[in-house]
Structures are given as C-alpha cells and as structure tokens.
Amino acid sequence: MPPKYEQHYREEWEKMSEFKQWLTRAKEDSTKAYCKYWIGTDNASSMTGVNNGVHSLLKTETGNENLVLVRCLCHSLQLAITHASEKSLPRNIEFLIRETYNWFSHSSNRQLFYKELYKTINCGKEPLKITQVCSTRWLSIEPAVRRVIDQWLELKSHFEIVKQKENCYMAEMLYSMYNDPVNHLYLLYLLPILDEVQRVNKNFESNDRDPTKLLNDLVELVESVARRIILPIAQIDVLTATNLESYLDPSPYMGYGFELKLTEYELLPEAERNLRHRCKQFTLKLIQEMRSRLPTNITILRTMSMLSVQETLKAIKPPIIKLAQEFGCQANEIERIVVQWRNIRHTDWENKCSTVEFWSEVYGYKDSADNNPFSELASLAISILSLPHSNAEIERVFSQMNIVKTKLRNRMSLHTLNSILHIRYGLKRSGKCCHSYNVPENVLKQIRGIKESLVMPMTIAIEDGPSTSQAQAHDEADIDDLQILFDLY
Known part of the structure; x- marks a missing residue:
C-alpha cells in the first residue's frame, strides 16, 4: 500500500x-x-x-x-433537455429514438437490408448510421434526432416491410410510430432547439473559445429559446422573471419545418392544439431548467465579456469596479486596477486576436524599470479566465484512462497510469506525438543500464528453475518496465 x-x-x-x-x-x-x-x-x-x-x-x-x-454547464444543458423532455413530451418519442438504434445495433443483416432499401430510394446513395442517445455523452441527442428526421421516409418504409416479412412485434410498433405524423412533428420542433443547445455545448467543451464570452453565449441561448414562445412585445428579463406563463404567445411560430409539415399532414384541430400546447410546455420547462442551473451571480459574471481583447482596448468601456469587488479585490488593489484599466489601451500590444494570449502578454509585460505596470489588472484577468465552466477536459482524461487501463491491463499500477497520461497530454501540449518526439540520448542510456540490471538476476533464476513466485515477479517486472522510463523524467 x-x-x-x-x-x-x-x-x-x-x-x-x-x-x-x-x-x-x-x-x-x-x-x-x-x-x-x-x-x-x-x-x-x-x-x-x-x-x-x-x-x-x-x-x-x-x-x-x-x-x-x-x-459544469455541459452537464447542466444535458440535464435540462432530459428533464424537460420527461415532464412535457410523450414517452414514445424517447422510445422511438432509442429502439431505432437498438434495432440495427446488433444485426448486420438488418443493416444490410436497410442499406439496400435506402440506396434504392435515394439512387445509390448510402445512409448514415443511426446514432445512439447516451446519457453520459452530452453531444449525442441532437445527432440522433437529426439522423432519424433525415431518414424518416426510409425508416418508415423499412419497418413497414419488416413487420410483414418477419412478423415482428417490435417492427410493427416502430412502424406505427413512424406512421404517426404527430411524432414526426414533435421531432421537427425539437431539432432547431437541440441545434442551438448543441452549438453552445460545443463552445463550452472546446479549448480554443474565448472564455470571456461563454456565459454570454449561455444567456443568449436562454433568451433565444424563450423568444420562441413569449410575446414579441413582452418587456421582461427572461433570466429573472417569475411569471413567464403570463407572457406566453397564444399562437407562437413553431419553426419552418414544423409549420410546413403541419400543413401537409392536415391534423384534426384538437390534435393540433394538443401538439402545440405540449411543445410550448416543453419549451417553458426547458427555460426553467436552464435558469435553475445558472450561477446565482450570473449578472456580474456576464460582465466578464469586458475583458475580451476587443472590449479592453476600446476608448469607451464599462467600469471594472464591480467585477473586481466580486472577485475579492481590496480597496487599494481596486484603485490600481481602475488606473491600469484606463491606461492599458495606450500600450501597443502584439496579440490582439486571442484574449488568452493578450492577457498572457499583459501579465509578462515589463517597463523600463523591469516592473509590470499592469500587474493587478492582469492577475485579476487571469483569475477570471481560469474559472471552471465545464469539466469536459476531465471527461476526456477519463476516456484516455479507460483506453490505457483495460481489463487485459488491469494490473497496471496507478503510478504507471498517471505517467502515461502525463506523457500523452505533454506531447499534446507541445504539438508532438510518439512518432515525432526524440528521446534524449542520456535517458536512453539510463534505461539500458537499469534494464540490464533487472534482466540479469531474472536470467540466473530461470536457469536454476523458476518457481511460481519467480514467474509472478517476472510478470510484475514486465508490467513496470514502462514505469522505469517515467521515473527518469
């Protein structure tokens, strides 16, 4: 231990x-x-x-x-969509997406039959695979819904043929769902909303986005979703309003694809009213779920956008006092920050495209006396840029860990696993890979020396006749061979 x-x-x-x-x-x-x-x-x-x-x-x-x-805002958006769907949409919508994937996932014959049918309908064009909705993969909902919508006619035809050919109850159930225009309309309404959520989710998962604008993207998402069902003349703050139900549009526009198909299907008035009502309830519930997961001081945090390189170098810009107070700066520090905030535009900076690179340059700037005249302001900006908006990078580390340590390599020590991850991410940060990285010669010499000192006693023991414990020690040495390399660094 x-x-x-x-x-x-x-x-x-x-x-x-x-x-x-x-x-x-x-x-x-x-x-x-x-x-x-x-x-x-x-x-x-x-x-x-x-x-x-x-x-x-x-x-x-x-x-x-x-x-x-x-x-973690990636988790938050995923949970908001999930909870809003569970409370407002029919259960068969989720069942349709899930079972369509399951139908093809374990049968190559079904995939081949559907592929030939799709090519026949679409003049030889091959279909894209139906994707799975996974609760632990934040970006899986929108692609799964989009694939089903894009292949709606082909999937409907497929299950119509299969239910008669195989006499399968699941195929018959799926065909009845694909034959119901209401299910198609639900997905057509969901798709544009999921597309907006997907875009913001990708921004939070990315490593090269401007961190000062991420929270504004989230707020704009909430406002954009709210504008779908709220009266255009309503003068309310969507983030703080407590009675959104009072401002709902009685007949909102549900989207181009939805309205176009609705005229083609010619639903009964009662079915159309119920459909529109449930779509409105889903949108309202989604707004409430997203608002409940926003930070409590979102109003102050939105002012982070003033630290973007474009806003920082403007002649007229908002004061930075409230933001400095929110991050615990003392009165004497705030006084210096205000002066530095006013004077920063008078210096000729090189990095004016990337906010992170700009503040890195400011943090390392030196004047004629080898002092940084923007020290307090740069420290505040770096602290704000370092705020954790999502743990997407941690999830990527988990994925790499599962690739490195598998069931066949379950005896790998924690130190070895940690060293492999350090090497992988170190190469990634330096823009290299295992094929382009040159190991220093002195490290190779040390590896050869340690390797020989380990192999020699094992060779002598094997000549005398290995025991069970010796064989086990040999296996453990093989597992820890790679660890020797990591210890040398």
Missing part, C-alpha cells in the same frame, strides 16, 4: 499573491483551508444538493456567504 500524504495549511500562503485572494484558514481546524469564493462541481446531488450538498455544507460551516457554486 503506497503511503498517503496530507497537505496542511501553511501560514506563508497568506503572503503569496497566488493564494491570499481566494484561500482562507478554517476556523474550526487551523490545519485546513477553504476557497473563499468558488467551488466548481458536476451536477451530482451530493455536490449541489440544497441541504446536504458539499456546497451548502461548506457555506454553512465556514460562514462564507460569498461561496459561489459553478456547475
């Missing part, structure tokens, strides 16, 4: 600029410390629960009312 280490609070941290603004010692235990302002989590109830979640417990025990909960 490897030894465990605990990091205790150190008094010198209070004097370090990297820590003193956000770290504070716990009152009940001087060996512990808490973050003053922020905690980023996923949306597990144990983390975000109102009564017993980690956030609420920390807030209660530390007495810090400024502690802000920042949920």
Whole structure:
C-alpha cells in the first residue's frame, strides 16, 4: 500500500499573491483551508444538493456567504433537455429514438437490408448510421434526432416491410410510430432547439473559445429559446422573471419545418392544439431548467465579456469596479486596477486576436524599470479566465484512462497510469506525438543500464528453475518496465 500524504495549511500562503485572494484558514481546524469564493462541481446531488450538498455544507460551516457554486454547464444543458423532455413530451418519442438504434445495433443483416432499401430510394446513395442517445455523452441527442428526421421516409418504409416479412412485434410498433405524423412533428420542433443547445455545448467543451464570452453565449441561448414562445412585445428579463406563463404567445411560430409539415399532414384541430400546447410546455420547462442551473451571480459574471481583447482596448468601456469587488479585490488593489484599466489601451500590444494570449502578454509585460505596470489588472484577468465552466477536459482524461487501463491491463499500477497520461497530454501540449518526439540520448542510456540490471538476476533464476513466485515477479517486472522510463523524467 503506497503511503498517503496530507497537505496542511501553511501560514506563508497568506503572503503569496497566488493564494491570499481566494484561500482562507478554517476556523474550526487551523490545519485546513477553504476557497473563499468558488467551488466548481458536476451536477451530482451530493455536490449541489440544497441541504446536504458539499456546497451548502461548506457555506454553512465556514460562514462564507460569498461561496459561489459553478456547475459544469455541459452537464447542466444535458440535464435540462432530459428533464424537460420527461415532464412535457410523450414517452414514445424517447422510445422511438432509442429502439431505432437498438434495432440495427446488433444485426448486420438488418443493416444490410436497410442499406439496400435506402440506396434504392435515394439512387445509390448510402445512409448514415443511426446514432445512439447516451446519457453520459452530452453531444449525442441532437445527432440522433437529426439522423432519424433525415431518414424518416426510409425508416418508415423499412419497418413497414419488416413487420410483414418477419412478423415482428417490435417492427410493427416502430412502424406505427413512424406512421404517426404527430411524432414526426414533435421531432421537427425539437431539432432547431437541440441545434442551438448543441452549438453552445460545443463552445463550452472546446479549448480554443474565448472564455470571456461563454456565459454570454449561455444567456443568449436562454433568451433565444424563450423568444420562441413569449410575446414579441413582452418587456421582461427572461433570466429573472417569475411569471413567464403570463407572457406566453397564444399562437407562437413553431419553426419552418414544423409549420410546413403541419400543413401537409392536415391534423384534426384538437390534435393540433394538443401538439402545440405540449411543445410550448416543453419549451417553458426547458427555460426553467436552464435558469435553475445558472450561477446565482450570473449578472456580474456576464460582465466578464469586458475583458475580451476587443472590449479592453476600446476608448469607451464599462467600469471594472464591480467585477473586481466580486472577485475579492481590496480597496487599494481596486484603485490600481481602475488606473491600469484606463491606461492599458495606450500600450501597443502584439496579440490582439486571442484574449488568452493578450492577457498572457499583459501579465509578462515589463517597463523600463523591469516592473509590470499592469500587474493587478492582469492577475485579476487571469483569475477570471481560469474559472471552471465545464469539466469536459476531465471527461476526456477519463476516456484516455479507460483506453490505457483495460481489463487485459488491469494490473497496471496507478503510478504507471498517471505517467502515461502525463506523457500523452505533454506531447499534446507541445504539438508532438510518439512518432515525432526524440528521446534524449542520456535517458536512453539510463534505461539500458537499469534494464540490464533487472534482466540479469531474472536470467540466473530461470536457469536454476523458476518457481511460481519467480514467474509472478517476472510478470510484475514486465508490467513496470514502462514505469522505469517515467521515473527518469
């Protein structure tokens, strides 16, 4: 069992600029410390629960009312769509998407038959595969719905043939759903909304987006979805209004694809009213779900956009005082930040395209006295740019971990796994791969020397006749061979 280490609070941290603004010692235990302002989590109830979640417990025990909960927004959007669908849409919509994928996923004969049918209908063009909706894959909903809509006629024809040919109850059930125009209209209404959510979700998952504009993208998404069902003349703040139901449009425009197909299908008036009502209820529920997952201080956080390189270098720009106060800056620091905020546009900067590169340049800027005249402002900007909006990168690490350590390699030690991940991401950061990276010669010499010292005793033991324990030691040495390389770094 490897030894465990605990990091205790150190008094010198209070004097370090990297820590003193956000770290504070716990009152009940001087060996512990808490973050003053922020905690980023996923949306597990144990983390975000109102009564017993980690956030609420920390807030209660530390007495810090400024502690802000920042949920993973990729998780939040996924959960908002899921909950809104469960409460407002017919259950057979989710069943249709799921079972269509399951129908083809385990049968190559069904895939081949559908492929030939699709090519016959579309003059030799091959179909795209039906994708799966997965609760742990945030970007899976929109592609699955889009594939079903794009191949609606072909799928309907396929299940019509199969239900007669195979006398299959599932095929008959799926055909009845594809033959129902209401199901098609539901998906046509959902698709544009899912497309908007998908776009924002990709922005939060990306590593090359401007972080100062991400929260504005999220707010614009909520407002865009709300404008689908709210009266155009309604002068309300969608983020804070408590009575959205009072401003609903009695006959909103449901989208071009929806309205076009609705005229073709010629539904009965009662069926059309019920369809429109449930679509409105889904949209209203989605707005409520997204609003409930926004940070409580979203109004202040939206002002982060003023730190974008375009806004920062403008002659007329909003004051930065409230943003500095929100991030715990002291009065003397705010005074210097205000002066630096006013003067930063008078310096000729090289990086004016990327916000991250711009503030990196500001952070490393030196004047004639080798001092940084924008030190406080740059530190504030770097702190804001480092806020955790999503844990998409953590999910990518989990995926890499599952690739490296499989059931066949389940004896790999944690240290070896951690070293492999460090190497993979180190090569990624440097823009190289295992084929283009040159291992230093001195490292290769050390590897050869250690390898020979390990192999020699094993050779002698094998000549004498290996025992079970010796064979096991040999296997463990093979597993840890790669670890030798990592230790040398």
